[in-house]
Amino acid sequence: IELEARINRVVYLKESKAKLAIFYFSVGLTLGFTYLISRWILKFRRKMQFNIVTDIEEATHLIVLNCDNEEEIVSLQKQLFASDHLDIQEERKVFISKIFANDLKCFKFRLVKYIYNQVKGQFAPVYFELGALTKREIHHGFGEGFKQENYERALALYGSNQTSIPAKSTFGILVDEVLSPFYIFQILAMILWIIDAYVIYGSVILIISTISVIITLRDTKENYARLEEMSHLEMDVEVIRNGMKKTVSSIELVPGDVIVVPENKVVPCDAILLNGSCIMNESMLTGESIPVFKNGLPYTDTPYNPQEDKQFTLYGGTKVLQTRFYNGSNVLAMVYKSGFDTVKGQLVRSILFPRQNKFKFYQDAMRFLMVLLLIATIGFCVMVPSLLQQGLSWWAVIVKSLEVFTVCLLYTSPSPRDS
Numbered sequence: 001i002e003l004e005a006r007i008n009r010v011v012y013l014k015e016s017k018a019k020l021a022i023f024y025f026s027v028g029l030t031l032g033f034t035y036l037i038s039r040w041i042l043k044f045r046r047k048m049q050f051n052i053v054t055d056i057e058e059a060t061h062l063i064v065l066n067c068d069n070e071e072e073i074v075s076l077q078k079q080l081f082a083s084d085h086l087d088i089q090e091e092r093k094v095f096i097s098k099i100f101a102n103d104l105k106c107f108k109f110r111l112v113k114y115i116y117n118q119v120k121g122q123f124a125p126v127y128f129e130l131g132a133l134t135k136r137e138i139h140h141g142f143g144e145g146f147k148q149e150n151y152e153r154a155l156a157l158y159g160s161n162q163t164s165i166p167a168k169s170t171f172g173i174l175v176d177e178v179l180s181p182f183y184i185f186q187i188l189a190m191i192l193w194i195i196d197a198y199v200i201y202g203s204v205i206l207i208i209s210t211i212s213v214i215i216t217l218r219d220t221k222e223n224y225a226r227l228e229e230m231s232h233l234e235m236d237v238e239v240i241r242n243g244m245k246k247t248v249s250s251i252e253l254v255p256g257d258v259i260v261v262p263e264n265k266v267v268p269c270d271a272i273l274l275n276g277s278c279i280m281n282e283s284m285l286t287g288e289s290i291p292v293f294k295n296g297l298p299y300t301d302t303p304y305n306p307q308e309d310k311q312f313t314l315y316g317g318t319k320v321l322q323t324r325f326y327n328g329s330n331v332l333a334m335v336y337k338s339g340f341d342t343v344k345g346q347l348v349r350s351i352l353f354p355r356q357n358k359f360k361f362y363q364d365a366m367r368f369l370m371v372l373l374l375i376a377t378i379g380f381c382v383m384v385p386s387l388l389q390q391g392l393s394w395w396a397v398i399v400k401s402l403e404v405f406t407v408c409l410l411y412t413s414p415s416p417r418d419s
Contacts, residue, residue, distance in 0.1 A: 006067045012059035013050040023048045074107045110353045111340040128255030134301045142334045145240035145258035154254040161253040161338040163345050164232045189406040231348045257335040263323045270342045271314045271333035276325030282318045317344035376408040
């Protein structure tokens with residue numbers, strides 16, 4: 001698993017109906033301010049909506065600590081799973097049955113599916129494990145393709161061969177942008193200025209902020225559209241199941257399927273070439289325009305190693321320029337990785353979930369912001385009694401005192417793009 005989807009720790013949570021009722025009541029009571037705090041501060045959301053539990057059977061959600069030591073809350077899914085006859089080797093059937101016990105607990109984190117291993121008592125990413133199988137055993141065990149019942153169970157375990165990024169509506173992007181602390185502070189500042197008769201000034205800031213949000217929304221939608229165009233791939237492929245050749249959508253492929261390698265087409269998944277040879281264009285992944293020659297997996301007693309045996313591996317997103325098999329039969333390959341587990345899928349994930357770069361400049365800017373907040377707080381405390389002595393009403397005192405924060409903080413606050 002690449003670094004962006006790696007997890008360091010998992011904590012079990014159970015959604016509390018009593019806490020949820022109190023939370024929704026507080027949201028209405030505070031006119032949505034409690035909801036904003038729960039969006040910005042994850043620990044606040046956890047305490048307001050969940051209880052920490054130790055038994056995974058009670059858990060409904062999980063806290064996932066990622067590689068950057070940041071926490072995220074994900075939903076825990078539970079589904080029935082029949083592991084009988086899923087694998088070709090009897091000892092591996094028994095092992096899989098012990099792991100899942102017909103009850104598959106899983107969650108998705110950054111497009112990677114994790115399942116609960118009951119033997120080890122921990123979550124692990126789902127991937128097609130060939131173990132210590134030799135190249136000869138791969139030919140004998142997987143060369144004839146799946147039976148239909150095996151395919152259905154594999155589909156429940158690995159999921160479909162999808163690399164389309166999750167859809168995000170225009171309204172969803174707009175909400176994420178506007179409900180950031182930066183824009184909420186701007187909105188409150190504009191309301192304060194308009195109340196204090198700075199109508200023109202507040203209106204100008206409102207227009208500028210609206211234009212900024214529209215530009216950000218447009219750029220985000222265009223980036224999503226380009227990434228979707230690059231990542232999405234669906235095509236008809238020939239697959240061997242129950243010993244017969246049939247045409248299916250590439251989305252239906254699962255690890256272990258045997259497919260006919262399509263000539264002059266893009267490979268829809270990572271696969272191990274079982275016979276014949278191929279000339280590949282891998283420029284989409286490597287940037288190299290020189291065609292790469294691939295050989296069929298030999299019948300040897302050495303284990304298959306994906307890092308060392310790249311000459312036998314076809315990668316999703318690369319194009320097959322030519323196939324050749326001397327007996328005139330079809331060139332076959334076994335699906336090894338599908339969906340976002342492929343090399344192409346990992347590339348898409350790295351774009352969607354880049355690692356957070358903590359620049360020293362940004363850290364210094366936040367320290368400077370804290371100093372200004374302290375100065376504004378001192379100014380607020382000094383202005384309140386001073387304005388009261390001038391005989392102003394409490395409402396006028398509060399409005400004019402709060403303006404100190406808008407003067408000090410508004411133009412030094414980091415925007416969502418900066419953070």
